[in-house]
Every structure is written in C-alpha cells, then in structure tokens.
Amino acid sequence: MSDFQTITVDAEMATSDDAQRPYFSVVMCCNRDEGYIHQAIQSVLAQSFSLFEFVIVLNACTDELYASVAAITDPRIVLLRTEIGQLAFNLNLGVNSAKGEYIVRFDSDDICHVDRLAESYNLIRTDPAIDIVAGSCRIIDAAGTVIGARALREQNWRSRIIYSNPFVHPAIAIRRDLILRARGYSGGFQSEDYDLWIRLAKRTDVKCIFTSFPMIDYRVSDFQSKGSRQAYAEVASYFLREFLIKPGFRRFFSVLLSISKVFFKSKK
Structure with missing residues (x-):
C-alpha cells in the first residue's frame, strides 16, 4: 500500500491539552476469523496518526478466536466480548464504549490504508462542522489482489439513498455523538448501516464530505452476506x-x- 502519498498531520493536535484522549475510536466487530483478522488488526495499529483507540468487539465467537486476539498486547486495544451475534447490537456496544470524538468503522477482513486516520483528520480540520467523512476504497479478492475500486465523489447522498447505499460503511468516520443522537444502529442482521443512513438523510443539519482517498482495501469473498x-x-x-x-x-x-x-x- 506504499503507492499512495503519505499524509501530514497538523502538529497542533499533538500539543493540545487533551492530547492523551483518542480523537478517533476505530470500532471493529467480529464473530469468526476467515484468516484475515490479524492482518486487519495490524493495519489499524500501524496507522501514521497516533491519537486513536481500537475497540474490538468479539461476539458469539470461539474461545480460540478470543484468545488469539487477547494475546495482542497493545494499550490502544479495548477488547470486548459478547454472546450476542447481531452486528447492530455489537456496534452499539462498541460506540457506547468508545472515547473518541469520531467513530471509524472497520471490518475484520479488510485492510486499513496506513494514512487513513491522518487523511480523515486533515479533512475534518478543513471544516470542523463535518459529521461524516465518506471514504473510497480499493477492492481486493480473497487472496488480497486488487480487482477494482470504488471512488466516491461529492454527491447529493440524500437523493441517491433510495437507489443504493451511498457509503462504504467500513471506510467511513462519523461523529460519535451523531450516532448517539440517532439512537444508535437499529437495523436488522445484515444491513444496519443502510438503516442509519436512511434515518440521518432526513436531517438537513448532517454534513458529509466525500473523498476519493482509498481509506481501505475492501475484501470481497464468499463469506460475506453482502x-x-x-x-x-x-x-x-x-x-x-x-x-x-x-x-x-x-x-x-x-x-x-x-x-x-x-x-x-x-x-x-
């Protein structure tokens, strides 16, 4: 992933009074490992932007999976475990436990670009009123080979939402208090993000910025419910x-x- 330009983060953040508080909370839920979770975790821990925490919610998983993730010793990881397999429930748990101003969604079979958080931060710095950073992605297959891309551009997402999901959910950053004010994720078992976007689209005060920057490598495999x-x-x-x-x-x-x-x- 070194073929992308490195992003420079404003040094002011590192010297602020609340420098120890995470600016971002990366939230990832997982109930089984198809062989990618450790690569996914390491791609988050390798971020060039340092002020973040990594909330991992393992749900209805095996003891072996929990033990393998618990063995990763990094102070930025907040590891939670539940017996409830519904993704919406576990996302809500992760968001509720998060301390960051923005929630960064991520899935356990994808790969974060090393400058994902830095790029998101710099975009927000240009306009602190931004509620949602909608990132693009490269598309990879089960072996990690790039097979395509989804490049998002500025669009009227509210009018497009009836035709298709305007966001790549694991490539977004969204203000935590916006999710809380929307009463969290309330969708079904496989499309909880679409429900959130439909509800937020009714609010004219929600500000979103789209970027063609590839925040993640989005993996397409036979295990997905998409x-x-x-x-x-x-x-x-x-x-x-x-x-x-x-x-x-x-x-x-x-x-x-x-x-x-x-x-x-x-x-x-």
Whole structure:
C-alpha cells in the first residue's frame, strides 16, 4: 500500500491539552476469523496518526478466536466480548464504549490504508462542522489482489439513498455523538448501516464530505452476506417503514424499487 502519498498531520493536535484522549475510536466487530483478522488488526495499529483507540468487539465467537486476539498486547486495544451475534447490537456496544470524538468503522477482513486516520483528520480540520467523512476504497479478492475500486465523489447522498447505499460503511468516520443522537444502529442482521443512513438523510443539519482517498482495501469473498436476499429484504423493510410514517410518491417509489431488488438482484 506504499503507492499512495503519505499524509501530514497538523502538529497542533499533538500539543493540545487533551492530547492523551483518542480523537478517533476505530470500532471493529467480529464473530469468526476467515484468516484475515490479524492482518486487519495490524493495519489499524500501524496507522501514521497516533491519537486513536481500537475497540474490538468479539461476539458469539470461539474461545480460540478470543484468545488469539487477547494475546495482542497493545494499550490502544479495548477488547470486548459478547454472546450476542447481531452486528447492530455489537456496534452499539462498541460506540457506547468508545472515547473518541469520531467513530471509524472497520471490518475484520479488510485492510486499513496506513494514512487513513491522518487523511480523515486533515479533512475534518478543513471544516470542523463535518459529521461524516465518506471514504473510497480499493477492492481486493480473497487472496488480497486488487480487482477494482470504488471512488466516491461529492454527491447529493440524500437523493441517491433510495437507489443504493451511498457509503462504504467500513471506510467511513462519523461523529460519535451523531450516532448517539440517532439512537444508535437499529437495523436488522445484515444491513444496519443502510438503516442509519436512511434515518440521518432526513436531517438537513448532517454534513458529509466525500473523498476519493482509498481509506481501505475492501475484501470481497464468499463469506460475506453482502447482496443476500435477507439484506435486500431488510432494506425494503426500512423504506416501507419510512413510507408508512410519512406517505409520499418518492417514498412509495423507494419501496417498489427496494422490493424489486429482493427478487431480481439478490443472491438466491
């Protein structure tokens, strides 16, 4: 990943009175290891930006997985364990336990760019009112070979949200208190982030910045639930909820579109 330009962090942060408080809390949940979790963890610990903590929530996992992660001795790691397998619950636990101003999402099969946090910090410094930093990503296969990219650009994410998820969830940084004010993640089992974006899209005060910087290498493998029928069905239920709360043509269209994806776009 050395083919990207190194980001320089403003030195003022390192000399501030609260320099010991993490600016970012990286939150990662995992219930099984497909062989990538230790690479994922090391990519976070190797960040060029130092003021962060790493909240790892292991849920419904084996004792072996817990022991292998617990054996990593790094003071920045906050290790939690639950018996509940639902991702939304465990994300809420991680966010609630976090001390950083911004939550940085990350998944246990992906790889963080070494300057991910530095880039996010510098973008926020340009406008402290930013609530969400929406990062781009490179796409890798199970072996780690780059097979594509998703480059995000400035867009009206509120209008696009009925067509597709406008964010790469494990590549975002979001203000912690914004998640708390939204009452956390409340989605189903596979698409909890989409539900959060739908709810936040109704708020005109949420400020988001998109960047083409590849925050992560996003891994595509057979183990993912992305694109499953259940995931599409859950998204359809979110749009149906919004339509029932406040009927309108646009919301009715979003219901029809999301239902069509359940039958014509999802994995069988």
